[in-house]
Amino acid sequence: MISSITLCNSQEGVQQIKSLSGKEITAAEMDKFLRSQMDSIELPGLSIAIINDAKIIYYRTLGVTNVDTKEKVSEETLFDAGSISKTPFAYLVMKMVEQGILNLDKPLYTYLPYPDIAHDDRYKLITARMVLCHTSGFPNWRIMNKDQKLDIKFTPGTQFLYSGEGFEYLANVVAHLKNIQKNDLQDLFKKEVAIPLGMQYAYYTWNDYVAKHQATGHVDGKISWGWGINANKPDFGAAYSLQTEAISYAKFIIAMIKEEGLKKETYNEMLKAHVKIPSNTDSSSYCLGIEMKPTRFGNEYMHDGYNRNFYSAFMFNKEQKFGYVFFTNCNKGSDLGKKLETFLTNGK
Numbered sequence: 001m002i003s004s005i006t007l008c009n010s011q012e013g014v015q016q017i018k019s020l021s022g023k024e025i026t027a028a029e030m031d032k033f034l035r036s037q038m039d040s041i042e043l044p045g046l047s048i049a050i051i052n053d054a055k056i057i058y059y060r061t062l063g064v065t066n067v068d069t070k071e072k073v074s075e076e077t078l079f080d081a082g083s084i085s086k087t088p089f090a091y092l093v094m095k096m097v098e099q100g101i102l103n104l105d106k107p108l109y110t111y112l113p114y115p116d117i118a119h120d121d122r123y124k125l126i127t128a129r130m131v132l133c134h135t136s137g138f139p140n141w142r143i144m145n146k147d148q149k150l151d152i153k154f155t156p157g158t159q160f161l162y163s164g165e166g167f168e169y170l171a172n173v174v175a176h177l178k179n180i181q182k183n184d185l186q187d188l189f190k191k192e193v194a195i196p197l198g199m200q201y202a203y204y205t206w207n208d209y210v211a212k213h214q215a216t217g218h219v220d221g222k223i224s225w226g227w228g229i230n231a232n233k234p235d236f237g238a239a240y241s242l243q244t245e246a247i248s249y250a251k252f253i254i255a256m257i258k259e260e261g262l263k264k265e266t267y268n269e270m271l272k273a274h275v276k277i278p279s280n281t282d283s284s285s286y287c288l289g290i291e292m293k294p295t296r297f298g299n300e301y302m303h304d305g306y307n308r309n310f311y312s313a314f315m316f317n318k319e320q321k322f323g324y325v326f327f328t329n330c331n332k333g334s335d336l337g338k339k340l341e342t343f344l345t346n347g348k
Helices: 027-041 082-098 121-125 128-132 164-177 182-197 208-213 246-258 264-270 333-346
Strands: 045-052 055-063 291-295 298-306 311-317 322-328
Touching (some): 027 045, 027 055, 027 333, 045 246, 055 246, 082 128, 082 164, 082 246, 082 264, 082 311, 164 182, 182 246, 246 311, 246 322, 298 333
Antiparallel strands (some): 045 055, 291 298, 298 311, 311 322
16 A cells, blocks of 8 residues: 555545646646546546645546446556656666666667568668667557568658557567566566555566456447456566556656756756657657657656556656646546646646
8 A cells, every 4th residue: 555645546635736836836736737637538536646846745546447347446446548658768778877787878789689670781780779769660560460470661860650569679689688587577677667666566577466456448438458468468568568557657757857866967868859750840859768748838758658558658857847747547538637627727
């Protein structure tokens, strides 16, 4: 149990939330907003935490884990994080860089050749930096290609193309350098990231605890399968497999805000813009494992995750020491994300 946040998940002891614009939002107003959105969007369950002054100021678990059983979401309920798995993994990679195990700009093939793409010599240009900022040239997933084979879409390092494949190659490289199996990266993550940062519930691989506490995913209000891990697909996926909840992930965000666990120069490298995202109209860039958008309040760092039957998202502003993260067990969470960003920016 997460005993330290019991009051945050009740009506007592919750301080007012300060929006980015400075307007204060009461806990009751936040509760009303969330319940209204859950009803209108038809979200089964929700785990959410809001950060002010680099502290968790508000926390709620709402709704049900399963629309059939009606079991309530609790502090121990785990959600499929989807692509926001990439950011903590990127943090782990930067730990490896600090320790001298990995060089961001050394071609990955020099550490570990990749037979799946050995037919294209351009892959020998791919570095960890390119993977983390999505300029490797790999597609998101090879199954999206007609022949379902891995290919390279352009000369690595020259364009932006979001890619989960790159993260999986990099995970294989890190495992090789640590002389462990890929699934043992979970233990490495626990040692180097989860325990030091206080992420009590954070699992990239399937285990008995996940099996017992994972929320059920839904699509359009009905129980449905997704792309995350399960008993039949239990393996470490750097790009998508994290199972966690709002308090644990908020602890990670707070560490990023306070620049804990990594050197300042490492944070500077991780959080600087590396490549513009061409499909966005708001001057967003991709850093290393995280997106960045300039706003009138300063740079906002963010990512979302979608595994078909789960949706998650986070945002934080280092200058304002502000942030939030939420998890939903359905495909409609992006609708909440858009409205939540506006609400927590303007206070209305």
